[in-house]
Amino acid sequence: MRPRSLIIGTLSGLAVAAGIWSAVNFGPAKPDAVRTATVLPVKADVPGFVLETHDGRQVDETVFEGQWDLVFFGFTHCPDVCPLTLKVLQNAKTELEQRGFASLPRIVLVSVDPERDTPERLAAYIRSFGDDNLALTGDVAELRKLADGIGIFFEKRDADGGHYLVDHSSVVLVIDPEGRFHALFSSPHRTENFVHDLPILLDS
Amino acid sequence: MLRYVTVVLALGTFACSGYSGPPLSATDIRITRPLPGTSMSAGYLVLENHGNQQIVVTAIDSPQFARVDMHETIIENDVSRMRGIDELRIDPGESIRFEPGGRHLMLLEPQDSLHTVTLNIYSGETLLLAVSTAPTDP
Numbered sequence: 001m002r003p004r005s006l007i008i009g010t011l012s013g014l015a016v017a018a019g020i021w022s023a024v025n026f027g028p029a030k031p032d033a034v035r036t037a038t039v040l041p042v043k044a045d046v047p048g049f050v051l052e053t054h055d056g057r058q059v060d061e062t063v064f065e066g067q068w069d070l071v072f073f074g075f076t077h078c079p080d081v082c083p084l085t086l087k088v089l090q091n092a093k094t095e096l097e098q099r100g101f102a103s104l105p106r107i108v109l110v111s112v113d114p115e116r117d118t119p120e121r122l123a124a125y126i127r128s129f130g131d132d133n134l135a136l137t138g139d140v141a142e143l144r145k146l147a148d149g150i151g152i153f154f155e156k157r158d159a160d161g162g163h164y165l166v167d168h169s170s171v172v173l174v175i176d177p178e179g180r181f182h183a184l185f186s187s188p189h190r191t192e193n194f195v196h197d198l199p200i201l202l203d204s
Numbered sequence: 205m206l207r208y209v210t211v212v213l214a215l216g217t218f219a220c221s222g223y224s225g226p227p228l229s230a231t232d233i234r235i236t237r238p239l240p241g242t243s244m245s246a247g248y249l250v251l252e253n254h255g256n257q258q259i260v261v262t263a264i265d266s267p268q269f270a271r272v273d274m275h276e277t278i279i280e281n282d283v284s285r286m287r288g289i290d291e292l293r294i295d296p297g298e299s300i301r302f303e304p305g306g307r308h309l310m311l312l313e314p315q316d317s318l319h320t321v322t323l324n325i326y327s328g329e330t331l332l333l334a335v336s337t338a339p340t341d342p
Contacts, residue, residue, distance in 0.1 A: 076239070079246040079310045080277050081284045083239060083342050124241030153283055163271075163312065170284040186282050188305055 034200050036185060036193040043180035047149030051110075051138035054123040059136070061146075064179040068105035068202050069134075070194075071173040073152050075113035075166050076125045082109075085172065085189050086129045092194035093130065101199060105174070110146065111137040112154035112168045150181050174201055227255030228294070228325065230335045232301075235321045236342040238314055245269070245339065247309030247323070248302045253294040261292040263326045270313035272323070277305055286310075 046061045053059055064071075070089050074082035089107045097104060109126055111117035114137045117125075122135035137143075147154060147169075154168040170187040172194075183201050185193065233249040253259045264272045274289035289307065294300055302308050311321075322336045 076242050077244060078284075078286070079236075079244050080275070080286070080304060080308045081279070083236075083246070084304050087342065121241040125239055128240045163273075165286045167283060167285045169282055170279055171282050187279050187284070 032200075034183075034197040036190075037174065037183045037197040037201060038186065039183045039201070039204075040181060043176065043178075043182050044150065046175065046179055046181055047145055049138075049142045049146040051136040051142055051146070052119055054119050054126055054135035054137075056119050061179060063134070063136075064108075064175045065177060067177055068103070069108045069173075069175040070105045071108040071110060071175055072171075073110045073112050073147065073154060073168050075111050075168070076117050076121055077113060077163070078166070081170055081187070085170070085187070086126075088189045088191050089172065089194065090129045091191045092198065095191065095195045096198060099195075101202075103202060105198065105202065107133040108175075109133070109135040110143070111135060112143065112147075112166050113156075114138060114140060114143065174198075223254050225254065226333060227257075228253060228259050228261075228332045230323070230325065230333060233323070233335055233337045235309075235311065235323075235337055235339045237318060237339045239342055243313050245311040245314060245318075245321075246304075246342070247272070247311055247321075248304065249309075249323075249335075250299055250301045251292070251294060251325075252299040253296055256296045258296065259294045259332065260327050261294065261325055261332070262290070262328055264309060265324050265326070266311060266322055267324075268315050268318055268321050269311040271311075273310045273312070274302075274307070275310050276307045279305075 046064055048061050050058060050060050072085055072089070074085065076082070086107065086109065093104050093107070107129060109122070111122060117137050119137060122137055126133045126135040150173065152169045154166055157165040157167060172185040172189060173181060174183040176182045229252045231250045231252070235247045236245050238245050251261065264274060266272050274292065275286050276289055278285045278287060292300060300307070318339045320336050321339055322334060324331055325333045
């Protein structure tokens with residue numbers, strides 16, 4: 001081997017070794033500051049409520065404790081924004097997992113259409129966006145307690161030929177493992193925004 | 205990729221030389237399969253007027269679905285509102301895009317098995333164009 005090749009080879013080997021050492025000791029690289037998320041100056045408590053999960057359990061606000069949650073209010077009869085948003089969140093989780101982040105947030109869909117979104121329907125729907133997700137439904141009064149307490153809007157529209165629509169907030173809320181509202185992402189939602197900001201938010 | 209398949213009626217003359225299809229074309233057609241737990245699909249496409257007269261699309265239907273609505277998602281102040289589109293006016297040379305997060309088709313109550321979806325595009329009682337495509341994952 002010629003000396004120049006030997007030097008280049010040695011330096012390349014050292015660079016690879018340094019990279020491996022860095023990855024092992026510091027984990028995946030994290031960017032410095034959030035790009036699109038809005039972080040609340042003070043984390044806010046989630047108000048009390050009683051709702052039903054997609055697998056038939058009755059839960060209250062403590063359902064948000066113990067893990068990071070990405071919470072979206074929508075409904076299964078929404079053909080465009082709702083599946084698009086949930087797909088973005090699923091894709092972001094997949095990409096973060098591929099980058100080595102082990103503590104991935106849970107995706108939570110809160111249905112604003114309890115009239116049609118039964119737990120059975122929600123179970124089939126939410127599972128199509130990955131494992132370990134959660135869907136919530138229940139009485140409108142209980143949904144209002146949760147939504148109003150964290151600034152979420154929803155309103156049923158007049159029926160059009162028997163198929164009514166529901167207007168709803170399109171933000172994605174970030175709730176910390178202590179069940180406190182920490183940040184939000186405004187729409188339109190992009191996978192890369194979540195991939196960039198979530199590691200910072202989940203580290204804070 | 206140009207995906208329109210079947211021409212039913214060709215009306216008027218063409219403003220664009222070199223184009224030999226009907227005045228209205230539909231490209232980039234994408235119909236999603238219904239998600240589990242739902243009985244609806246979303247549809248996206250690009251409609252282009254190649255003729256020299258305005259085209260007014262008033263309805264779209266499909267033999268594979270009980271109902272097809274033209275909708276538009278409007279997001280203002282982080283609130284999503286879906287509104288019906290009664291008619292779509294497409295000027296000569298103009299393209300109108302149905303795309304995720306904007307205009308879209310809502311296709312309700314599909315047949316049990318969806319292998320091909322046909323969209324019939326109307327102006328009043330007149331069938332302007334029929335196009336077919338295979339459904340895709342959402």
